[in-house]
Each structure stands twice: as C-alpha cells, then as structure tokens.
Amino acid sequence: MSDVQWPWQYNFPPFFTLQPNEETRKKQLEAWRDLVLEYHKKTKTCIIDIQEADNTALFFNPAISRKLSPEGINAVLEVLYKNGNAEPIDKTKIRWYIYWHTLAEWADIFYQHAQENGLINSVCTLYELVNTPDKEFTGLSEEIVIKILERLQKDEKAELILTEDTSGVKFF
Amino acid sequence: MRRRAGVGAIQKQKLEQEKYKDKGTSIQENQLEQLSQHLNTFRDKLESFASEYKNEIKKDAQFRRHFQEMCASIGVDPLASRKGFWSLLGMGDFYYELSVQIVEVCLATNYKNGGLILLDELRTRLVKSRGKSLQHQDITNEDLLAAAKKLKIFGNGFSIIPIGQGQYLVQSIPGELSLDHSLVLQQVASKNEAHISVSVLNNELNWSTERAQHALDFMVQEGYAWIDTQSPQEHLYWFPSLFTECMNAEKETI
Numbered sequence: 001m002s003d004v005q006w007p008w009q010y011n012f013p014p015f016f017t018l019q020p021n022e023e024t025r026k027k028q029l030e031a032w033r034d035l036v037l038e039y040h041k042k043t044k045t046c047i048i049d050i051q052e053a054d055n056t057a058l059f060f061n062p063a064i065s066r067k068l069s070p071e072g073i074n075a076v077l078e079v080l081y082k083n084g085n086a087e088p089i090d091k092t093k094i095r096w097y098i099y100w101h102t103l104a105e106w107a108d109i110f111y112q113h114a115q116e117n118g119l120i121n122s123v124c125t126l127y128e129l130v131n132t133p134d135k136e137f138t139g140l141s142e143e144i145v146i147k148i149l150e151r152l153q154k155d156e157k158a159e160l161i162l163t164e165d166t167s168g169v170k171f172f
Numbered sequence: 173m174r175r176r177a178g179v180g181a182i183q184k185q186k187l188e189q190e191k192y193k194d195k196g197t198s199i200q201e202n203q204l205e206q207l208s209q210h211l212n213t214f215r216d217k218l219e220s221f222a223s224e225y226k227n228e229i230k231k232d233a234q235f236r237r238h239f240q241e242m243c244a245s246i247g248v249d250p251l252a253s254r255k256g257f258w259s260l261l262g263m264g265d266f267y268y269e270l271s272v273q274i275v276e277v278c279l280a281t282n283y284k285n286g287g288l289i290l291l292d293e294l295r296t297r298l299v300k301s302r303g304k305s306l307q308h309q310d311i312t313n314e315d316l317l318a319a320a321k322k323l324k325i326f327g328n329g330f331s332i333i334p335i336g337q338g339q340y341l342v343q344s345i346p347g348e349l350s351l352d353h354s355l356v357l358q359q360v361a362s363k364n365e366a367h368i369s370v371s372v373l374n375n376e377l378n379w380s381t382e383r384a385q386h387a388l389d390f391m392v393q394e395g396y397a398w399i400d401t402q403s404p405q406e407h408l409y410w411f412p413s414l415f416t417e418c419m420n421a422e423k424e425t426i
C-alpha cells in the first residue's frame with residue numbers, strides 16, 4: 001500500500017468535493033481516474049464496492065479528514081467505465097471490476113506472455129498462470145483472468161477449460 | 173468723456189500679439205532643436221553604453237536589473253522596439269525568448285492551476301527548462317515581469333496580479349480580474365494557507381457576505397478556485413496555484 005504514489009491532489013482537500021465548475025470537474029475526475037488505476041495496480045486489487053469504498057485509503061484521507069462522497073465515487077467510476085477501465089459486476093452497480101489495463105490490453109499481455117514462454121498449443125492451469133513470478137498479472141484475481149481469457153477465446157487465440165476445481169487454458 | 177478704442181490701438185495690439193507669437197515659436201524651435209540634440213547625444217551614449225556592456229547585460233542578472241532601472245527612470249523602454257538601435261543589443265530577443273518560455277510554462281501548468289501561477293513557481297519551472305549554463309539559470313523575477321509585461325499585447329489574456337509581499341501571480345487565461353478578485357488573491361497569499369472563506373473576507377476586509385460570496389463564486393466559476401464542502405465550519409475555497417504541493421508537483425518537465 002505504501003507503494004502507492006499519492007498525487008498532490010490527494011492532500012488537496014477540495015479534491016474530495018465534486019467540483020461544480022465543469023472544466024475543473026473534468027480535471028478532477030481525470031486525476032481521480034489516474035489515482036484509482038494506480039492504487040489498484042499497486043495494491044493488486046480489482047474490485048470496488050461502493051458501499052465500503054469511502055472507508056478505504058483510496059477515497060478517504062484521514063490526514064486531512066476528507067472523503068469522497070458516493071456521488072463522487074460514482075462519477076469517477078463512470079469515467080473509468082467510459083475508458084474501459086471499469087465494469088459493474090452486476091446490475092446493482094454496487095460492485096465494480098477495475099481494470100488498470102483494459103481487457104483488450106490484458107489480453108495482449110497474456111497472449112504475448114504465452115508466445116514468449118512457449119505456452120502456445122499447450123495447456124496450463126490458471127493457478128500456474130497467475131503465479132508466474134514477477135509479472136504484471138502475478139496475483140491477479142481469477143475472475144478477471146477468466147474474463148481476459150474469454151476475450152482471447154473470442155478471437156480464437158485461446159480456449160478456456162473451466163472445471164470445478166482446476167481451470168486451465170490452452171493458447172493457440 | 174470716455175475715449176473709444178481706436179482702430180490704431182487694435183492694430184497695435186494685433187501686431188504685438190503676432191510679435192509675441194513669432195518670438196514664442198522661435199524660442200520653441202530653439203528649445204526643440206536643443207532637446208533633440210540632447211536626445212541624440214543621449215541616445216548615442218546609451219547606445220554605446222549598451223553595446224559596450226552588451227554581454228554583461230545579457231549575462232549578469234544584477235547588471236541587467238540596474239540597466240533596466242536606469243532605463244525606466246528616464247522613461248526609455250529597451251524592449252519597445254526591435255527595429256530601433258536596440259536590435260543591435262539583442263535585448264529585445266532576450267525578453268521575447270523569455271516571453272515565449274513564460275507562455276510555455278503557463279500552458280503546461282494550466283491543467284492543474286487553472287491559469288494562475290505564482291511568479292516564483294513560474295521562475296523555477298522556466299529555469300529548469302532552460303539550458304544548464306549559468307547564463308540561462310540567472311533569470312530574476314524582474315526579468316520575468318519585464319518579459320510578461322510584453323505579453324499584454326495579446327489583450328487581457330495575460331496579466332500580472334501583485335498579491336503583496338513582493339509576490340505576483342501570472343494569469344494566463346482571458347478574463348479580467350476585478351479589484352475584488354485581486355483582493356481575494358492577496359488575502360489568500362497573505363494567509364499562506366492556499367484557502368479562504370466568506371467569514372475570513374468578512375473579518376479581514378469588512379466585506380458583506382454577499383460581496384464575499386459573489387467574489388468567491390466567480391473564482392470557482394473561472395476555474396481559479398476549488399470548493400471544499402467538508403470543512404466543519406464553512407465552505408472553504410482553495411487555490412491550487414498557491415497550494416505548495418501543487419506547485420512542487422512534477423508531472424510535466426516544464
């Protein structure tokens with residue numbers, strides 16, 4: 001967590017109040033978008049739960065006693081969603097997946113990894129995949145990995161083998 | 173019996189007036205000639221001085237400042253024209269170059285400060301973007317003010333706002349700031365906290381609540397200030413241009 005590079009805005013109290021001026025708000029939300037992605041990348045987390053979010057370090061800075069309101073969080077998620085960096089998990093829109101790489105980018109990263117490591121045409125388990133040391137996707141949550149691989153499957157670059165206990169993938 | 177004014181008297185008066193006029197003109201011409209002679213001498217002197225010390229003026233910030241002060245006290249603007257003899261000095265170019273760099277820094281930092289930048293921050297960033305040699309580093313705030321003044325030719329899109337204690341803000345977004353707005357900025361700067369509120373303006377400037385609110389709303393509307401509704405007492409208005417962490421933030425290299 002300490003790895004997160006907090007931008008100057010994080011200590012700027014009005015950053016936590018949704019700005020009424022359109023231009024200013026645009027800059028504000030862009031800064032929030034960058035921060036949310038940086039935070040999830042560094043903490044290797046992929047889910048925001050709106051009901052709990054305002055108690056996480058991301059949206060609550062105790063040093064200046066400021067927290068982003070649920071409306072503010074929703075506005076940030078909306079921006080992330082538009083850029084392909086977030087997606088609601090279900091219709092309630094309470095829990096959201098956060099992609100610090102968009103799914104398309106992730107798909108490229110995985111496929112390139114498969115190519116570089118001779119995984120084409122062989123099967124590996126998802127467990128093996130996400131436990132490859134020192135990769136950007138190391139430790140990535142399995143739900144996300146499945147979404148990424150489904151994308152590759154659509155492009156006929158991979159086939160997912162989903163079973164109860166161990167799921168695997170074959171790259172083409 | 174009253175003597176009526178004769179034609180002779182009137183003519184005499186007229187003649188006198190004409191003579192006075194003639195004399196006046198000749199004196200005036202004389203003075204003008206003398207003056208222009210003085211001016212020519214002065215110009216020559218100034219010119220030879222400037223060209224003799226050309227390098228010093230360009231290199232030495234202190235020297236440049238004295239030279240500028242001297243020019244200012246006698247009402248000469250060394251930057252007024254590039255065509256005149258000053259072009260030989262290249263002083264104009266020096267300041268034009270600075271002006272362009274000022275605009276660059278303003279544009280590059282606009283995304284975070286909304287178009288207001290403290291002269292000190294401007295200087296730090298500008299110096300960083302210039303070459304490493306001493307000559308490039310030695311830029312004083314006076315140099316920047318002189319160069320920034322040149323930018324006024326672009327209309328009200330560029331202005332300098334004194335905020336007291338020898339500090340200045342450079343405004344790089346069109347839109348005239350009124351006296352009230354400048355006073356708000358002065359208050360913020362003097363408090364050194366980068367924020368202000370209606371009650372502070374009430375107390376410090378004896379403003380009515382409406383007047384204070386009006387001025388602060390304007391600052392938000394123009395993008396100079398951000399509103400903070402989470403302060404326990406009242407809404408605070410924050411100025412990123414005066415917020416230390418924002419000033420030091422390193423996103424762009426400029």
